[in-house]
Amino acid sequence: MTGSVWAFSRALSSIKTRLISKELANICVPFSAVRCFSVTQARNMKLVQFTYNTKPDEVRAGYMEGDDVVDLNKADGSLPLKLVDILKLDCAVERIAQIKAKKPQGVPLSGVRLEAPITNQDKVIGVGLNYLDHCKEQNLTPPEVPMIFSKFSSVIIGPNDAVKLRTEITQSVDWEVELAVVIGKECTMIDAKDAYNYVLGYTVAQDISARDWQKKKNSGQFILGKSMDTFCPIGPWIVTADEIKDPQCLDIKCTLNSVVKQNSNTCQLIHKIPDVIARLASVMTLYPGDIILSGTPGGVGMHRNPPEFLKPGDKLISEIQSIGTLETRVVKFDQCGCK
Template identity: 40%
Template sequence: MHLLTYCADGDESPRLGARLGARLGDQVADLTALATAAGTRLPDDLLGLVRAGEAALTTARTLLAHAGPGHPAVRPLAEVSLRAPLRPGKIVGVGLNYVEHVAESHRTLDTERELPDRPVLFSKPATAVTGPGQPIRHNADLTKQLDWECELAVVIGEPAFRVAERDAWRHVFGYSIVNDVSARDQRRSGQWFFSKGQDSYAPFGPVVVTADEIPDPQDLDLSLRVNGELRQDSNTRHMLFGIARLIADISSGVTLEPGDVIATGSPSGVGAGLVPPQFLQPGDLVEATIERIGTLANPVVDAR
């Protein structure tokens, strides 16, 4: 399933939906309304659905199998406004997780030349999350080096603590996209929180694709464009530490809870690594694309 959160009809109240797909003309189904019409119940939001577990997912799949154009709970996707799929309890970012990005970071950002021997982790607060089409805030009083990073997002489905790599996959609910927006000139004595965690620095979406629909998340093309020009182009198979290793490493000391997100790292091609460096400016449009998930597009606006 391609699960999403949306608003419609001038009502800013978020609704739980699912994309029915191109074969049905890119329709979105209101899952809560479908459940009500069928005399059953589903959570009102995606975080609730994640926490409700497999039984709720089975109900959602059954409801969607009987929905289509013409159903009162189904409408064209073009008629709704997408929001971030959910607000994670925490976002765990992974730095320096693609070999070529390690090299460009050493050259331009003063990081170590050697490949890390264990995942480099940092956090982004939930307040950094923004949704598809929502603005990335550029405050020139705080940064002159606003940068992009297209990353595969792993959404946790079951609590994970001290999980072995071989068992990690059972804790994955699904996958999405995070643009790990970064103010390169706001790193503080090696600490990345303010550089990575300001409001709007975690565009997230447009959907969460359930794990059953992505058989190999370690073989997905990902790319990023700024104003239509290709900046990043890679594949998740080039991760230094794969998803299972990341879950095992993080959960060795931190409990991952349903709805938490792991942003699995950026490939090369960030603005700081270009010659000369290029950074985001108000008026830019950033589009992060991952195979089987879609495109997450966000404008950059002046936030002063």
């Protein structure tokens, strides 16, 4: 063929390749064959933190055994009380798995109060504009690199706590259901192919956001709009990573007052979990207990017509397939700090 015809053929082939690649990126294809885990059945766990009804101020770590909670410190007195401190130990998950294999007795859920499954972590990190449908509802081009922001770790609350609205300073508080990735061991300067080795597991989260403070009242910086007290419910437990076949092919849904607002799948994630972890670890050290909020799908209140926002008396139900359901009440902020 002539040089011009050959050049045109090469260009057409390149365009087809790019189009096919773009379509494949949106298909849920499990990639468990390349996952970097070495696990036993005993490791499949739902990790929790809780307080006994008789000791409401002492937070303890455990795991679910059916409808019971097993207290890790009672099963092994050498273990710290809180999960983040257990994770700092060598072979922490393996030690928990060894306890589980011995089948110690648990206590009924009726005798405890489930708290946030991980607290006192170093960092809570968010990824913005990371779902295709969320970008589409804003008519935005998906970002070429992950858009990273932070929330203070003090925002974390559990499945029995309420989001508390400071209605005197904001009337634009939004919901954002998210898959939360929990880091299990310290990592820095790692490759994406190794990222899953550092994941403890996953939980359900709400990246509650005061949109007026996020967009206008802090010169475009997200931190104050994202970090008001109680603005990150998580729970009810952390499902260990070996229970999740593919974290990027899970149904994810948010319901407000019995009306479905967000209904999507994590296959819509633009920047995949291993790539996000590797990018973060290239500039900072991630520590045990650190949380990465992987992004929210379309359906948030700010982009509805007309916009909708949370108010005292609302009830959020956040669900992620294979992980669980997180129910969250919305109340007016009370300076006494009562639960």
